[in-house]
Amino acid sequence: MNSQELSKLLNKHNNIYILTHTLPDGDAIGSALAWGTVLRHLGKKVRIFCPGVIPRKYNFLPGASEFEHIFPPAPSPGIVFVLDCGDLERLDYMSQGVGEIENIVNIDHHATNLLFGDFNIVDTSAAATGEIIYRLIIEQELPLDYEASICLYVAIASDTGSFKYGNTTAQTLRITATLLEKGVDPALVSQKIFDEYPQSTIHLLREALTTLQIDETFPIAWMNLHEDTLDTYGAKAEELEGFVNYAKNIYGVEIGIFFYHTLKGETKVGFRSKSVDVSSIAGLFGGGGHPRAAGCTIKYQEGPDAIRLVIEAVRKTLQEKKPNTTVKCE
Ligand SMILES: [Mn+2]
Numbered sequence: 001m002n003s004q005e006l007s008k009l010l011n012k013h014n015n016i017y018i019l020t021h022t023l024p025d026g027d028a029i030g031s032a033l034a035w036g037t038v039l040r041h042l043g044k045k046v047r048i049f050c051p052g053v054i055p056r057k058y059n060f061l062p063g064a065s066e067f068e069h070i071f072p073p074a075p076s077p078g079i080v081f082v083l084d085c086g087d088l089e090r091l092d093y094m095s096q097g098v099g100e101i102e103n104i105v106n107i108d109h110h111a112t113n114l115l116f117g118d119f120n121i122v123d124t125s126a127a128a129t130g131e132i133i134y135r136l137i138i139e140q141e142l143p144l145d146y147e148a149s150i151c152l153y154v155a156i157a158s159d160t161g162s163f164k165y166g167n168t169t170a171q172t173l174r175i176t177a178t179l180l181e182k183g184v185d186p187a188l189v190s191q192k193i194f195d196e197y198p199q200s201t202i203h204l205l206r207e208a209l210t211t212l213q214i215d216e217t218f219p220i221a222w223m224n225l226h227e228d229t230l231d232t233y234g235a236k237a238e239e240l241e242g243f244v245n246y247a248k249n250i251y252g253v254e255i256g257i258f259f260y261h262t263l264k265g266e267t268k269v270g271f272r273s274k275s276v277d278v279s280s281i282a283g284l285f286g287g288g289g290h291p292r293a294a295g296c297t298i299k300y301q302e303g304p305d306a307i308r309l310v311i312e313a314v315r316k317t318l319q320e321k322k323p324n325t326t327v328k329c330e
Helices: 003-012 026-041 088-098 129-139 146-159 170-181 186-195 199-209 227-233 244-248 278-284 303-321
Strands: 015-020 045-049 079-083 104-108 119-122 220-226 255-261 267-273 288-290 293-298
Touching: 003 119, 003 129, 015 026, 015 088, 026 045, 026 079, 026 129, 026 146, 079 088, 104 129, 129 146, 129 170, 146 170, 146 186, 199 220, 199 227, 199 244, 220 227, 220 244, 220 303, 244 255, 244 267, 255 303, 267 278, 267 303, 278 288, 278 293, 278 303, 293 303
Parallel strands: 015 045, 015 079, 079 104, 104 119, 220 255
Antiparallel strands: 255 267, 267 293, 288 293
8 A cells, every 4th residue: 555545545534443463562552552643633533442451561651541442342434554463363352343344454564464454554674563654654744743753662662672673774763863853752761661660570580580491402492481470479461571582592592482371271472583583483383473573372282282382393493494403502
């Protein structure tokens, strides 16, 4: 979909529905709020939806309390923007309702995107969906105010690991420079989103680290936690974000994996890698993501079985990539 087609579509409709994915991250939340803000300035009736709780740390963002959790409300014609979702399943229980409304615009940056929209704006070179939203704002000549800017900053800083990941480009930093010129305070965002955490998080991390295993043959390290443990500390699943990096960042380790066993009997698996494409490994189990950050859900299997299944698949992938070589972890 090019910018004229988008402009035509926006001119035609007054009702705007913006949806983003379950277990929303900074890119999902920031992109949705920024896009909602600028479309409201255009006089549109905007409603924003997410199939799940918005983590507390995002509460300081303008509009964060406006997320609705039941979709569709009362379907009336409009445009449904689906943000930061590689496929409709990422919308969890909202995915069915989306099909009832025409004009789905799929805005995303995942390489695994299924182009499920009636219109697709998918740019896999963008570090974050927030970068694409920024581009649309400029192309449509919409006003970029402080509110939208801080939301886009959170989106981009989240998906680039605060500008540390390989997806950070010159363009990423040019966009970010513009956001700072709008008054965004990077120190405030760092403190609110990336640095501070509740007490329960540090307890969970301690528990997770006691499960750390490092493969003897392949450069893989993994940890796991059961939802029971979260309940013990009154913690939420969102607090597990980033734990997987403790496994990945060990010298000599190539792939870090985090297993989260839910009370429903599923295992959610998060992969992070230094250079191997883990989205293809996640894909073996019906998941997806980015080459260096991906995830999947193993249904009907929890505990050691799910771990064994995944670790075997990872070993096999590494073996096929580099037959007859093994890497010793330090
Ligand atoms: Mn993203």
